[in-house]
Amino acid sequence: MAVQPAMPRSWRRETKPHKFCPGCGHGIALRVLGQAIDQLNIQDRMVFGCDIGCSLLAWDFFNVDTVQTHHGRTTPVIVGLKRARPELVCVAYMGDGGGYAIGAQHLVSAAMRNDRITVILINNTQYAMTGGQMAPTTLPGQKTETSPYGRDPDMTGHPTQGPEMVATITPESAYVARGTISRPKQLHKMVTRALENQIAGRGFSFVEILATCPTNWRTNAKNTWKFIEETMPTHFKVGELKVPEAFQAAAGGEGARADG
Amino acid sequence: MADFEYQQKELKRGTFTLFPGLCKGCGLCIEKCPKKCLGWSETLGVYGMPAIEPINKEDCISCGVCSTVCPDCAILVERYGKEEKKKKEEH
Amino acid sequence: MAKLAKIMIAGEGGQGIQAVAEILAEAAYEEGKHVLYIPNFGVEQRGGVSVAFLQIGDEPIGSPKFEIADIIVALSERAVGRTRQYVGAPTVFVYDTMVATGKVELPTGAAKVLAIPGVETAKKELHPRVFNVMIMGAVIEATKVVSPENAKKAIEKRLGYKFEQDPKLRELNYRAIERGMELVGEVLRGGQG
Amino acid sequence: MSEKPITGEKRVFMTGNEVVAWAAVAAQAEIMYGYPITPQNEIMHYWTRLAPKFNKTFLQTEDELSAGFTTIGGVLAGKKTFTATAGPGTVLMQEPLAMAEMMRLPVVVVVMQRGGPSTATVIYSQQEVTLTTFGGNGEGFRIVYSTATHQDLFDYTIKAFNIAWKYRMPTFVLGDGYQAKMREPLTMYDPEERGVELVKPEPYVGLPGMPGEERPPGHYRNTYNTEEELNEVVNDHVKAYEQIQNELPEHDEFGTENADLVVVAHGVVARATKQAVEALRAEGLNIGYFRPITLRPMPDQALRAMADRTKKILVVESAQGQLARLLKESLYGKTVEIVPLFRPGVGVTPEEVMARSRELVA
Numbered sequence: 001m002a003v004q005p006a007m008p009r010s011w012r013r014e015t016k017p018h019k020f021c022p023g024c025g026h027g028i029a030l031r032v033l034g035q036a037i038d039q040l041n042i043q044d045r046m047v048f049g050c051d052i053g054c055s056l057l058a059w060d061f062f063n064v065d066t067v068q069t070h071h072g073r074t075t076p077v078i079v080g081l082k083r084a085r086p087e088l089v090c091v092a093y094m095g096d097g098g099g100y101a102i103g104a105q106h107l108v109s110a111a112m113r114n115d116r117i118t119v120i121l122i123n124n125t126q127y128a129m130t131g132g133q134m135a136p137t138t139l140p141g142q143k144t145e146t147s148p149y150g151r152d153p154d155m156t157g158h159p160t161q162g163p164e165m166v167a168t169i170t171p172e173s174a175y176v177a178r179g180t181i182s183r184p185k186q187l188h189k190m191v192t193r194a195l196e197n198q199i200a201g202r203g204f205s206f207v208e209i210l211a212t213c214p215t216n217w218r219t220n221a222k223n224t225w226k227f228i229e230e231t232m233p234t235h236f237k238v239g240e241l242k243v244p245e246a247f248q249a250a251a252g253g254e255g256a257r258a259d260g
Numbered sequence: 261m262a263d264f265e266y267q268q269k270e271l272k273r274g275t276f277t278l279f280p281g282l283c284k285g286c287g288l289c290i291e292k293c294p295k296k297c298l299g300w301s302e303t304l305g306v307y308g309m310p311a312i313e314p315i316n317k318e319d320c321i322s323c324g325v326c327s328t329v330c331p332d333c334a335i336l337v338e339r340y341g342k343e344e345k346k347k348k349e350e351h
Numbered sequence: 352m353a354k355l356a357k358i359m360i361a362g363e364g365g366q367g368i369q370a371v372a373e374i375l376a377e378a379a380y381e382e383g384k385h386v387l388y389i390p391n392f393g394v395e396q397r398g399g400v401s402v403a404f405l406q407i408g409d410e411p412i413g414s415p416k417f418e419i420a421d422i423i424v425a426l427s428e429r430a431v432g433r434t435r436q437y438v439g440a441p442t443v444f445v446y447d448t449m450v451a452t453g454k455v456e457l458p459t460g461a462a463k464v465l466a467i468p469g470v471e472t473a474k475k476e477l478h479p480r481v482f483n484v485m486i487m488g489a490v491i492e493a494t495k496v497v498s499p500e501n502a503k504k505a506i507e508k509r510l511g512y513k514f515e516q517d518p519k520l521r522e523l524n525y526r527a528i529e530r531g532m533e534l535v536g537e538v539l540r541g542g543q544g
Numbered sequence: 545m546s547e548k549p550i551t552g553e554k555r556v557f558m559t560g561n562e563v564v565a566w567a568a569v570a571a572q573a574e575i576m577y578g579y580p581i582t583p584q585n586e587i588m589h590y591w592t593r594l595a596p597k598f599n600k601t602f603l604q605t606e607d608e609l610s611a612g613f614t615t616i617g618g619v620l621a622g623k624k625t626f627t628a629t630a631g632p633g634t635v636l637m638q639e640p641l642a643m644a645e646m647m648r649l650p651v652v653v654v655v656m657q658r659g660g661p662s663t664a665t666v667i668y669s670q671q672e673v674t675l676t677t678f679g680g681n682g683e684g685f686r687i688v689y690s691t692a693t694h695q696d697l698f699d700y701t702i703k704a705f706n707i708a709w710k711y712r713m714p715t716f717v718l719g720d721g722y723q724a725k726m727r728e729p730l731t732m733y734d735p736e737e738r739g740v741e742l743v744k745p746e747p748y749v750g751l752p753g754m755p756g757e758e759r760p761p762g763h764y765r766n767t768y769n770t771e772e773e774l775n776e777v778v779n780d781h782v783k784a785y786e787q788i789q790n791e792l793p794e795h796d797e798f799g800t801e802n803a804d805l806v807v808v809a810h811g812v813v814a815r816a817t818k819q820a821v822e823a824l825r826a827e828g829l830n831i832g833y834f835r836p837i838t839l840r841p842m843p844d845q846a847l848r849a850m851a852d853r854t855k856k857i858l859v860v861e862s863a864q865g866q867l868a869r870l871l872k873e874s875l876y877g878k879t880v881e882i883v884p885l886f887r888p889g890v891g892v893t894p895e896e897v898m899a900r901s902r903e904l905v906a
C-alpha cells in the first residue's frame with residue numbers, strides 16, 4: 001500500500017486538499033479536532049456544525065454528520081440538536097465574527113445555560129471570508145479593510161476577551177480555554193478536554209483558537225508566525241481558564257498550562 | 261479512493277514524505293523548522309506554487325515539527341525504528 | 352343571529368371583570384350553548400381598562416368582533432369611555448352609581464341606560480370581594496343567557512375548594528348573584544333610562 | 545408516562561393558544577423551542593405544563609433567531625419540533641426559516657399575528673401574510689394554513705406536522721391574536737383513533753453506522769460555490785413545490801355558482817365574512833363566499849374557476865391588500881373586477897361586509 005498522509009481517520013480524504021487558503025490556521029485546528037475525534041472514538045455519534053465565514057468551508061471536511069448554518073447561528077442549531085439528542089456529541093465551529101459579533105447572544109446564552117455542547121471558535125482577528133474587515137478581535141492599531149488607519153479602541157472598542165467572558169458566566173462544570181495553532185500538542189489537549197467535558201455531561205465547553213490568516217494579514221510565512229506567536233498573545237493569553245475538577249484530579253493536579 | 265502522490269526521502273533519522281497534491285506552498289513549515297533544513301522545491305504543489313523539500317538533509321533530526329504545523333497534512337515524518345537505525349549505521 | 356347575546360363588561364384592573372366573564376362563559380358552555388369569549392384587546396393588559404367580550408348563542412358564532420353590544424356593563428369612568436363606541440339602538444347600558452357622571456359623558460342612543468348601586472350594595476350588604484359576582488348576577492338578569500342555577504354551578508366549579516374551607520363563602524357568593532339580579536330587576540322595572 | 549394525552553372525542557372550551565399546545569401534544573410533537581411574544585405566549589405556558597407529563601421538553605431561547613435555529617437543530621436530530629411567534633418575532637424568524645426552506649427542513653411554526661408594522665398591537669391583524677408566505681430571501685417554499693376557528697387550530701396544527709414531515713417543507717399555522725386569546729368550544733381527539741396517520745420523523749444526522757465507511761456522512765449546507773450549483777438546488781425545490789401546488793391547496797366556498805359577487809377572506813376575517821354572506825343570501829341576494837385555507841400554495845385552480853363564474857370579487861382583510869396581492873397573482877389574466885375592503889390592523893364586522901356587499905350588487 002502506498003504511503004498515506006497522516007490524516008485523522010475522521011477526515012474525509014475525498015475532499016482533500018481542503019478549501020482553506022495556504023497557511024490558514026483552520027487546517028491545523030481541524031486536524032487537532034479530527035485527532036481528538038479519533039482518539040475519543042466518537043466519529044459515529046458526532047455532529048459537526050459550521051458557520052458562515054471561512055468555517056463554512058469545512059461543511060464536507062469530515063466523515064462526520066455536518067450541518068452548515070447561518071452566520072452566528074451554529075450555536076443555537078447545535079443547542080437544539082443536543083437538546084433533542086443528548087447522546088450525540090455536538091460541536092459548533094465558528095469564527096470570531098460569528099461567535100463574538102452576530103452570534104454573541106447565542107454564545108452568551110448557551111454558556112449561561114451551561115448547554116452540554118462544545119464551541120470551537122477560530123480567532124484570526126478579522127472577518128476573513130468577506131475580505132478582511134474589522135472583527136471584535138481585531139487588535140488596537142491593526143489595519144483592516146474597515147479600519148484602514150488601524151483600529152481605534154476609543155471609537156471601536158478593545159479586542160473581545162472571549163474565553164475570559166465565557167469563563168466568567170459559566171458554572172464550575174464548564175471547560176474554557178484559549179489555544180493556538182502554533183502549539184498543536186497543547187491545543188490537542190484542550191480540544192480533547194472540551195469534548196470529554198461534553199461527553200461526561202458536565203457542562204459547556206469552549207475553546208478559542210488563535211489562528212493564522214496570511215491571506216488577509218498579507219504576511220509571508222515568517223511574519224505570519226510572528227503575528228500569531230508574538231503580537232496576538234499580547235492581547236490574547238493562551239491557556240486554560242476553567243478546568244472542571246474531574247480533569248484536575250485525573251491529571252494529578254496538573255492542567256494543560258499556558259506553556260503546556 | 262485515489263492515493264495521493266508522494267515524494268519520499270530517506271534521511272539520517274527517518275523518512276521524509278511530501279504529498280505535493282496537498283502542499284499549498286504556504287511555507288509555514290520552512291519558518292518553523294528548528295534546524296532550518298527545509299526549502300522550496302522544484303516540484304509544484306496543488307495551487308501551482310512551489311512545494312517544499314528538505315534541503316539540509318544532514319541537519320534534519322526528524323523532529324516532525326514541520327508536519328504538525330502543516331495545515332494540509334502534506335508532510336509525513338517517520339522516524340526509523342531501532343532495526344532500521346542499525347541498518348543505516350552499518351551501511 | 353336572533354338569539355345571539357353580545358355582552359361587554361368593562362372596568363378597572365382588579366375589579367374582577369375577566370373572572371366574571373369567564374364564569375359566565377363556562378356556565379353557558381356547560382349549558383350546551385355556543386360561546387365565544389375574548390378577554391382583552393390591545394396592549395392594555397397592564398394598567399389599562401379591562402374589557403371582556405362575550406358572545407353567547409344557540410348557533411355557532413361567526414365574527415369574534417361585533418359593532419354593537421346587546422348589553423354593556425361599565426364599572427368605572429374610563430370603562431364608560433372605552434365602551435361608548437359599542438353602544439347602539441339595541442344596547443342596554445349598565446353603569447355603577449359610583450361612576451362620576453360629571454367626569455364622563457354617558458352614552459346616548461342606547462335602548463336603556465341604567466345605573467345600579469353595585470359597589471355600594473356590595474360594600475354595605477355583602478362584601479366588597481363579591482362585587483364582581485354581583486355584577487355577574489346583573490348580567491344574567493339583563494340577558495338571561497344562563498340560568499342562575501348554572502351560574503352557581505360554574506362558581507362552585509371555580510371556587511369550590513374555597514367553599515369547602517369556608518361554607519359561608521358559598522352562601523355569600525350565591526347571595527351576590529341574587530342581589531345582582533335584583534338590582535337590575537329593580538331598575539328595569541323602575542323604567543329608568 | 546406514555547399514555548395518550550387525549551382519548552375518544554373530547555368537547556372542550558379553551559383559548560386558541562391552549563388548543564395549539566394540546567394539538568401539538570396530540571400530533572406527538574416532542575420539543576418546543578420558544579421566545580416570549582404576545583399573543584402566542586400561552587402556547588408556551590400550556591406546553592410547559594403538558595410537556596413533562598408526556599416526556600416532552602421545552603427550551604426558552606434568548607430570542608426568536610435562536611428559537612428558529614434550535615427548532616432546526618431539533619428537526620435535524622429527527623424530532624418533531626416546533627416554535628411559535630408573532631409580529632417582530634416573525635421578522636427575526638425569517639432567517640432560520642429561509643435556512644429551513646433551503647435545506648427542506650420540516651419545521652412547524654405557529655404564527656399568531658399581531659398588528660404591524662413593527663410592534664404595533666397585540667391582537668387581530670392579518671398583516672403577517674406576506675411575511676409568512678414569502679418572507680426570507682427566497683422563493684417562498686413554504687406551506688401556510690390560515691385558520692379561522694379553534695377547531696381549525698386543532699386540526700391544522702396536527703396536519704402541519706404531518707405535511708411538514710411528508711413534504712419536508714417548513715409549514716405554518718397562521719392564526720392571530722383573536723384566535724390566540726379567545727375561548728370557544730371545539731372537539732379534541734387523538735388523530736390516530738380517527739384514522740389520521742401520523743407521519744414519523746426521521747433524523748438527518750446521528751444515523752447508525754460509521755459515516756464515510758458504512759454510510760455516507762450527512763453533509764448539509766445552505767451555501768453554494770457556483771451559480772449553477774445553486775440553480776440546480778432551487779430548481780429541485782421548484783419541482784417539489786409544483787407537486788405541493790397540485791396536492792395541497794385547500795379552500796372553503798359556497799354560493800359561488802353564477803354569483804353577482806363573491807366575498808373572499810381568510811382566517812378570522814372569514815368568520816365575519818361567512819356570517820355576512822349567509823345573512824345576505826337569506827335576504828335573497830346572489831352572493832358567494834370563498835375562503836382560501838392554504839395561503840401558500842394558494843388554491844389557484846378553485847379561485848380561477850370561481851372567477852369565471854362571478855361578476856365581482858370583494859376581498860376582505862385586516863391588512864392593506866396582502867391577501868389581495870396573492871389573489872391577484874392567482875387570478876392573473878382574469879377580467880373579474882376585484883374590489884377591496886381593507887381594514888389594516890383592525891377587525892372586520894359582518895355589518896361592514898354586508899354594507900359593502902350590498903353597495904356592490906345594488
